[in-house]
Amino acid sequence: MKPARALHLLGLMALVLTFPFAAFAQENTAVIKYRQDVMRSQGAHSAAIKEIITSKLPxxxxxxxxxxxxxxxxxxxxxxxPEGTDKGKTDAMPAIWNDMAKFKAGAEALNKAATKLVQVVSSGDMKAIDTQYKAVGKACGDCHKSFRKDKKDSYKEMK
Ligand code: HEC
Incomplete structure (x- = not known):
């Protein structure tokens, strides 16, 4: 085989080999960004409820x-x-994929607490609403404690 042709083949092989990984990494980055946006929306809804309660907003x-x-x-x-999204700009801990059942249970606990909050709100009892709001906050905190990196280790601290 002529050297030029061999080089060409090598280049092609390198491309074929690296392309799927590059595409994969790109998709993971997008998934990570998306889920952080979903989480931030939870942060905003949570903060909004707290403001209504503590500032007695109408x-x-x-x-x-x-x-x-x-x-x-x-x-x-x-x-x-999904598996493989533990690298890059993420605070997700490997524990998530080592104990997916516990992680999912944490998400279910939040769903339960928030669903109950919807019901308690209809009672109009501000004290009961506040108590259930705290239960929601506990569901967030419980999961973060086991599955989210500490603030000091956060990707947000990376320069
Ligand atoms: C089942 C587990 C779980 C529950 C429940 C949960 N979180 Fe999270 N949260 C995570 C993980 C894991 C991350 C890190 C995600 C990442 O960086 O890829 C995170 C990240 C966040 C972030 C930071 C997003 C960013 O990167 O800017 C906020 C804000 C947040 N969560 C708020 C909440 C609030 C508020 C609740 C409750 C209403 C909640 N979370 C419930 C697991 C959970």
């Missing part, structure tokens, strides 16, 4: 919609942590 009837969004997005969690 939007008590809007808590149900925020809680419903939390319940709906909780259902997404199990799907948006």
């Amino acid at each position: 939007y008590g009837d809007q808590i149900a919609a925020h809680a419903k969004s939390l319940a709906d997005t909780a259902n997404m969690i199990a799907e948006i942590f």
Whole structure:
């Protein structure tokens, strides 16, 4: 085989070999960004509920919609942590893939707590609403404790 042709073949092989990995890495990056956006939306709905409660805002009837969004997005969690998305700009801990059952249980716990919050809101009892809101917050915290990196180790601290 002529050297030029061999080189050409080598180049082609390198391309064929690396392309799927490059595409894979790109998709993972997009998945990670997407799930962080979903998580941030949970952060915003959660903060909105807290503001209504602590500042006694006249939007008590809007808590149900925020809680419903939390319940709906909780259902997404199990799907948006596919295998292989533990690298790059992510705070997801490998523990997620070592104990997927516990991770999924954490997402279900959030769905339950948020669904209950929707029901409690209809009672109009602010004290009960506050108590159930704290139960929602506990579901977030419980999962983060086991499955999300500490703030100091966060990708957000990487320069
Ligand atoms: C079942 C586990 C689980 C539950 C439940 C959960 N989270 Fe998370 N959350 C994570 C993981 C894992 C990450 C890290 C994701 C990443 O960086 O790829 C995260 C990241 C976040 C982030 C940071 C997103 C970013 O990168 O900017 C916020 C904000 C957040 N969660 C808020 C919440 C709130 C609020 C709740 C409850 C209403 C909640 N989470 C419930 C697992 C969970």
